[in-house]
Amino acid sequence: MINEARVKEVLATVNEPNFDKDIVSYRIYTGCEISGSDVLVKLEIPTPVYPAASLRELTSRIETALKGAGAGRVTIVPKTVTAHIPAPSEKATLKGPKNIIAVAAGKGGVGKSTVAVNLALALHRLGAKVGLLDADVFGPSIPTMLGAPEVPAHASESSRIVPAIQHGIKVISVGYFVNKDEAIVWRGPRVHALMQQFLGEVEWGELDYLVMDLPPGTGDVQLSLSQLIAISGSVMVTTPQEVSIVDVVKGIAMFEKVEIPILGIVENMSYYKCPACGHHDEIFSHGGGKRLAQEIGTKFFGEIPIDTRIRFGGDAGVPVVVAAPDSENATRFIELAQKVALAIAGNVLSKPKKLPRLSVIK
Ligand SMILES: Nc1ncnc2c1ncn2[C@@H]1O[C@H](COP(=O)(O)OP(=O)(O)O)[C@@H](O)[C@H]1O
Numbered sequence: 001m002i003n004e005a006r007v008k009e010v011l012a013t014v015n016e017p018n019f020d021k022d023i024v025s026y027r028i029y030t031g032c033e034i035s036g037s038d039v040l041v042k043l044e045i046p047t048p049v050y051p052a053a054s055l056r057e058l059t060s061r062i063e064t065a066l067k068g069a070g071a072g073r074v075t076i077v078p079k080t081v082t083a084h085i086p087a088p089s090e091k092a093t094l095k096g097p098k099n100i101i102a103v104a105a106g107k108g109g110v111g112k113s114t115v116a117v118n119l120a121l122a123l124h125r126l127g128a129k130v131g132l133l134d135a136d137v138f139g140p141s142i143p144t145m146l147g148a149p150e151v152p153a154h155a156s157e158s159s160r161i162v163p164a165i166q167h168g169i170k171v172i173s174v175g176y177f178v179n180k181d182e183a184i185v186w187r188g189p190r191v192h193a194l195m196q197q198f199l200g201e202v203e204w205g206e207l208d209y210l211v212m213d214l215p216p217g218t219g220d221v222q223l224s225l226s227q228l229i230a231i232s233g234s235v236m237v238t239t240p241q242e243v244s245i246v247d248v249v250k251g252i253a254m255f256e257k258v259e260i261p262i263l264g265i266v267e268n269m270s271y272y273k274c275p276a277c278g279h280h281d282e283i284f285s286h287g288g289g290k291r292l293a294q295e296i297g298t299k300f301f302g303e304i305p306i307d308t309r310i311r312f313g314g315d316a317g318v319p320v321v322v323a324a325p326d327s328e329n330a331t332r333f334i335e336l337a338q339k340v341a342l343a344i345a346g347n348v349l350s351k352p353k354k355l356p357r358l359s360v361i362k
Pocket residue numbers: 105107108109110111112113114115141268269304305306307308310311312314315
């Protein structure tokens with residue numbers, strides 16, 4: 001006879017396809033209802049952007065395992081939740097966003113903003129509630145990359161900042177507020193005050209993911225953010241060649257010191273595929289990102305080619321994920337979004353449920 005205890009025992013042998021960890025210890029299985037030999041299995045899927053293929057695979061693994069144990073009809077009811085570190089306290093000024101994803105790089109010009117923008121839009125396209133914070137005080141490029149906002153940023157009645165809406169995501173950029181020439185000379189305390197304002201005084205509302213575009217390197221912005229807020233993790237962007245890799249290694253070392261988890265590495269401008277003749281050219285060498293990920297034991301999130309359509313999307317205010325959502329380029333970013341969300345979920349689920357309280361912004 002199948003009963004609740006037996007179902008749990010059987011499901012403890014079923015691995016989730018991405019985590020390679022069983023669904024009982026990762027709390028994806030949340031309970032069942034049994035009627036005769038029929039079993040209804042309740043699942044909590046740890047991200048709203050879970051790949052459809054993974055859900056199919058998981059469903060089939062559960063069915064096979066339960067039927068093997070004598071179950072009749074197996075019904076699976078997946079509910080989507082967003083895995084996140086428990087909210088620190090009611091008083092936290094940053095209540096809405098469940099996860100903060102920092103997009104970082106050692107150098108400028110490697111495509112950090114391009115990745116941040118397309119990652120945010122890909123998460124949105126997959127159904128998540130998303131915000132984007134352009135924290136690149138010294139070279140904010142999000143306003144250019146996203147074009148004219150559908151709703152510009154403005155002050156609320158209570159004088160808080162309401163983010164702009166662009167292509168369906170909530171956006172705040174340093175570029176909306178500060179003069180670029182002025183920001184260039186900012187020192188630590190001003191930068192810190194601005195970051196505090198962006199996190200504490202912006203009405204982000206409920207968000208599954210807040211993506212942050214950081215300035216290059218290991219400066220005041222990175223330091224302030226790490227002190228102000230719990231960051232779910234960082235996506236490190238590099239180009240394949242050695243000079244970029246060396247700098248991203250420095251970035252990773254700093255993040256480890258200030259306890260920002262590294263989610264993984266994405267290699268941008270990986271290769272060029274000529275749209276006219278199909279020739280494949282590795283302009284900046286190849287494979288540096290993957291090698292680095294292996295060396296430091298982090299995930300490799302994949303390669304983004306160098307492609308005129310990616311650059312053009314950024315310049316024209318319509319990033320490739322919006323301009324050509326079904327294109328190969330957009331697919332790369334969609335897959336990146338799924339991998340990043342799974343990496344966050346994996347980090348959260350591998351920890352015990354109750355975590356000590358985190359410090360919050362005052
Ligand atoms: N994969 C890519 N293919 C083509 N152009 C790219 C790609 N990634 C970035 N770019 C272009 O390179 C320039 C620098 O990218 P950007 O995202 O602003 O870098 P960063 O934020 O690291 O300084 C921009 O003009 C951008 O459009």
